[in-house]
Amino acid sequence: MRPVVTVLMLVSLLWATPGTGVARETAKSLSRQALKECDLGRQAGARDARLAHFQKGQVLAERAVALDDRHADAHFALFCSKGEQLRIDGENLSAAWGLRKIMEPLDRTLELNPNHVDALTTKGTLLVRLPTLMGGDPEKGEELLKQAIRNDRKAISARLTLARVYAERGDHDASIKLAGQAVKIAKADRRKEWIPEAQATLAELRQARNNHNGNGHNGHER
Numbered sequence: 001m002r003p004v005v006t007v008l009m010l011v012s013l014l015w016a017t018p019g020t021g022v023a024r025e026t027a028k029s030l031s032r033q034a035l036k037e038c039d040l041g042r043q044a045g046a047r048d049a050r051l052a053h054f055q056k057g058q059v060l061a062e063r064a065v066a067l068d069d070r071h072a073d074a075h076f077a078l079f080c081s082k083g084e085q086l087r088i089d090g091e092n093l094s095a096a097w098g099l100r101k102i103m104e105p106l107d108r109t110l111e112l113n114p115n116h117v118d119a120l121t122t123k124g125t126l127l128v129r130l131p132t133l134m135g136g137d138p139e140k141g142e143e144l145l146k147q148a149i150r151n152d153r154k155a156i157s158a159r160l161t162l163a164r165v166y167a168e169r170g171d172h173d174a175s176i177k178l179a180g181q182a183v184k185i186a187k188a189d190r191r192k193e194w195i196p197e198a199q200a201t202l203a204e205l206r207q208a209r210n211n212h213n214g215n216g217h218n219g220h221e222r
Contacts, residue, residue, distance in 0.1 A: 027068035034060035034077035041084055043193065051088060057081035065105075072113035079105040079122070099126060100135050120148035121158040128165055138165070156182045156194045160201050172209035179205050 034057040041053030058081035064074035079102065086098040103126075109119040127141025142165055148158040159182040166175035179202040186194040 025063065025067070027064040027071040027074050030060050030064035030067065031071060031073035031077045034058075034064060034081060035073065038077065038080040038084060039193070041081075047088065051085065054081045054084045054088070058085070070112055072109045072116055072119075075105040075112065076109040076116065076119050076122075079103075079109065079119075083122075097134065100130065103135075115147075115151050117148050117152040117155055117158075120144045120151070121155065121161070124148060124158065125161045128161065141165075154185050154189060156185055156191065156198060159185075160198060163201065163205060167205050167208050170212070172205065172212055175205050176202065176209060 037053045037057030037060065041050045041057065044050040044053060057077060061074055061078035061081055064071060065078060068074060082102050082105070083099055086102070103123075106119055106123055109116050110123065113119070121144075124141045124144030124147075127135075127137045127144065129141075130136030142162065145158045145162045145165070149155050149162070152158075159178045163175040163178035163182070166172075166178065179198065182198040183195070183202050185191070186198045
């Protein structure tokens with residue numbers, strides 16, 4: 001019986017020891033960690049702290065892609081970490097050009113998973129915001145945002161971006177309806193990272209409708 005016990009002990013040690021070849025990192029776990037770093041970077045206050053999270057996320061995402069090139073989240077995590085580094089000092093012209101140059105992992109994400117909600121939202125947002133000369137395509141971007149909402153009834157970011165698109169077009173009631181939905185979803189799901197932005201967007205869009213209607217009274221969501 002002793003040889004059996006010895007083998008079992010060796011197996012348990014292999015599972016507990018990093019880098020032994022048995023307890024391996026997976027593309028899924030690395031992608032999850034990389035996306036977490038992206039979120040932490042967005043929430044961090046100091047620039048150095050944000051940059052450190054994004055750089056760590058990039059390293060993790062690159063390892064995930066190396067392990068499994070067909071894992072969609074790995075490519076999206078890579079785009080997220082690279083994109084956030086580019087726009088760490090604000091969404092200026094330089095950042096916009098840079099984002100255009102790193103679209104490959106985002107496109108790869110959608111190639112592997114056409115229904116990837118975060119990738120649909122991100123690409124849709126870029127297409128509606130970028131000028132045509134820089135690759136923007138408002139019509140296609142709007143359709144991607146709508147697809148993200150169809151795929152995920154709790155999609156907050158896609159609703160907020162689409163709400164702004166509608167407001168710019170002059171469809172204020174539709175924009176307020178979408179932003180109102182985003183606020184309700186964020187509160188119901190306790191998405192603390194989204195509540196302030198959703199509320200601020202809703203207030204901004206209501207004010208825009210008031211200005212459009214030529215009165216100073218608060219509008220009401222329909």
